[in-house]
Amino acid sequence: MADILGVxxxxxxxxLLIGLINGSFYAVxxxxxxxxxxxxxxxxxxxxxxxxxxxxxAWFLLNKLxxxxxxxxxxxxxxxxxxxxxxxxxxxxxxxxxxxLYGLLLTFGLALILEGTFVHTFGASGQPYAAPxxxxxxxxxxxxxxxxxxxxxxxxxxxxxxxxWLLIERTKFGAYLRAGTENPRLLQAFGVxxxxxxxxxxxxxxxxxxxxxxxxxxxxxxxxxxxxxxIIVVFAVVVIGGMGSIAGxxxxxxxxxxxxxxxxxxxxxxxxxxxxxxxxxxxxxRPAGLFGKQA
Amino acid sequence: MTVPPIVSDVDRSVEELxxxxxxxxxxxxxxxxxxxxxxxxxxxxxxxxxxxxxxxxTLRAIMGLLRQRTGSIMLKGRxxxxxxxxxxxxxxxxxxxxxxxxxxxxxxxxxxxxxxVVASGGMSLDEIYEMFPNLAERRTSQGTRLSGGEQQMxxxxxILRTGADVLLLDEITEGLAPVIVQRLADVLTLLKSRGYTIxxxxxxxxxxxxxxxxxxxxxxxxxxxxxxxDELESKAHVFDEYLSV
Ligand SMILES: Nc1ncnc2c1ncn2[C@@H]1O[C@H](COP(=O)(O)OP(=O)(O)OP(=O)(O)O)[C@@H](O)[C@H]1O
Ligand SMILES: [Mg+2]
Numbered sequence: 048m049a050d051i052l053g054v055x056x057x058x059x060x061x062x063l064l065i066g067l068i069n070g071s072f073y074a075v076x077x078x079x080x081x082x083x084x085x086x087x088x089x090x091x092x093x094x095x096x097x098x099x100x101x102x103x104x105a106w107f108l109l110n111k112l113x114x115x116x117x118x119x120x121x122x123x124x125x126x127x128x129x130x131x132x133x134x135x136x137x138x139x140x141x142x143x144x145x146x147x148l149y150g151l152l153l154t155f156g157l158a159l160i161l162e163g164t165f166v167h168t169f170g171a172s173g174q175p176y177a178a179p180x181x182x183x184x185x186x187x188x189x190x191x192x193x194x195x196x197x198x199x200x201x202x203x204x205x206x207x208x209x210x211x212w213l214l215i216e217r218t219k220f221g222a223y224l225r226a227g228t229e230n231p232r233l234l235q236a237f238g239v240x241x242x243x244x245x246x247x248x249x250x251x252x253x254x255x256x257x258x259x260x261x262x263x264x265x266x267x268x269x270x271x272x273x274x275x276x277x278i279i280v281v282f283a284v285v286v287i288g289g290m291g292s293i294a295g296x297x298x299x300x301x302x303x304x305x306x307x308x309x310x311x312x313x314x315x316x317x318x319x320x321x322x323x324x325x326x327x328x329x330x331x332x333r334p335a336g337l338f339g340k341q342a
Numbered sequence: 343m344t345v346p347p348i349v350s351d352v353d354r355s356v357e358e359l360x361x362x363x364x365x366x367x368x369x370x371x372x373x374x375x376x377x378x379x380x381x382x383x384x385x386x387x388x389x390x391x392x393x394x395x396x397x398x399x400t401l402r403a404i405m406g407l408l409r410q411r412t413g414s415i416m417l418k419g420r421x422x423x424x425x426x427x428x429x430x431x432x433x434x435x436x437x438x439x440x441x442x443x444x445x446x447x448x449x450x451x452x453x454x455x456x457x458x459v460v461a462s463g464g465m466s467l468d469e470i471y472e473m474f475p476n477l478a479e480r481r482t483s484q485g486t487r488l489s490g491g492e493q494q495m496x497x498x499x500x501i502l503r504t505g506a507d508v509l510l511l512d513e514i515t516e517g518l519a520p521v522i523v524q525r526l527a528d529v530l531t532l533l534k535s536r537g538y539t540i541x542x543x544x545x546x547x548x549x550x551x552x553x554x555x556x557x558x559x560x561x562x563x564x565x566x567x568x569x570x571x572d573e574l575e576s577k578a579h580v581f582d583e584y585l586s587v
Binding site (some may be wrong): 067208219222223225226228229230232233234235237238240241242 | 426
């Protein structure tokens with residue numbers, strides 16, 4: 048087997064795949080954050096907890112109701128998204144017009160409550176969740192073994208990201224979202240129910256987090272703190288991409304996953320910090336992020 | 343421009359807008375001090391006044407964009423003072439803001455199609471493009487890439503599509519070249535002939551005078567004078583007193 052820069056192709060490809068999978072999660076999660084930030088101007092610190100809720104919802108659906116992975120992939124985002132709608136309608140909406148810091152504190156508190164409740168109830172260790180039977184096994188590509196489930200995660204994430212991008216950039220509803228991000232008061236004066244639009248945007252962003260959670264369940268364990276570790280990196284990704292940019296959050300998410308994977312090959316010790324280093328460099332050179340509107 | 347169908351069956355005795363004792367506030371500062379005015383269907387009235395006299399604030403209060411307001415604003419027979427802005431628009435009122443409010447994340451056509459249709463009888467996209475050929479040419483450009491005049495055309499055009507027949511227009515001629523100002527005068531004449539009800543905030547008295555049925559002169563958040571178009575000469579002193587700088 049050939050080497051590239053002294054690294055076996057198999058190792059390189061393996062890490063690239065892991066990077067792509069992590070990047071898929073970063074992309075879906077930072078996309079949800081971008082949608083939410085666009086309309087609500089709130090950094091949704093509960094995003095990691097909502098991702099965890101998605102995974103737990105899948106676990107409950109399977110173990111308590113006998114609903115399989117495919118059902119959960121649809122139902123869990125709907126359930127958690129509905130929870131998000133309630134949060135927006137009864138808590139976040141009250142913060143409209145006050146300093147953004149309050150939204151941040153509220154969602155941060157919410158994350159602590161959710162994660163604390165789940166740790167208290169289920170313990171900090173994880174629950175296993177099996178990949179669906181259709182996606183067990185994999186294919187030998189010659190230079191590496193590709194598990195079907197991992198290929199599916201990348202494909203499903205890309206599909207959802209692309210779908211969301213099309214929805215926002217190419218539809219009338221998306222035009223409302225863009226306009227609502229730019230000048231919600233004027234949009235409302237034109238007769239668009241902007242409070243409802245904001246609720247939908249939050250619910251959708253939360254549903255995206257839950258969708259990522261369901262995708263993650265068979266790869267990582269379903270555990271109360273699965274989101275709190277991930278979300279810190281996702282926030283760094285969001286800062287790198289530029290807060291609120293839709294395409295930027297998707298591309299940056301994927302790219303940062305790959306960068307992380309490659310760092311693991313060439314300089315393993317740095318792989319946990321490389322994204323934060325990139326973040327620091329971007330903050331110095333382009334404070335609004337790679338895709339953000341520079342002020 | 344095609345010859346407009348003259349709408350002769352507009353019932354000009356219907357009161358489309360009546361504002362009574364309107365007070366408006368920005369935080370602690372009290373900027374409207376009991377505005378009273380009324381506009382009948384098919385009329386074009388102006389709000390004139392110096393900078394800061396409260397004209398924009400009056401329009402914003404009607405649209406519900408100014409939250410802190412008291413008094414009564416009857417729009418098509420409904421009191422809108424407690425209504426949410428998006429519901430107000432659906433009574434059939436279109437707003438062209440002072441800052442134009444073209445969305446930079448939308449192209450020209452998306453900007454044009456953005457405001458929801460609030461009543462039947464709005465202009466079709468074809469009709470609008472015929473009226474504003476520049477917009478047709480630039481339909482795929484980013485909204486804010488347009489020239490100032492084109493952005494103003496776009497801000498006007500997008501509310502004509504919605505079927506709104508009460509239009510609140512804030513300083514639509516500001517900073518525009520004379521040919522474009524003339525073009526807007528033609529557009530307003532056309533709209534008037536079609537029976538639209540128009541409240542026009544203007545600095546440019548020479549633009550407004552031949553179009554308007556009545557002028558309300560504002561000063562420090564009060565209506566200090568009302569001048570009908572047939573009183574322009576007899577009350578010329580009003581304009582000297584309140585509009586000259
Ligand atoms: N956002 C705001 N916050 C606080 N005060 C405001 C605000 N907007 C306007 N004002 C004040 O309210 C008063 C009325 O302003 P308004 O914009 O209605 O005037 P105007 O007649 O439209 O004049 P112009 O457009 O020429 O400035 C002014 O004293 C202005 O300083
Ligand atoms: Mg003004």
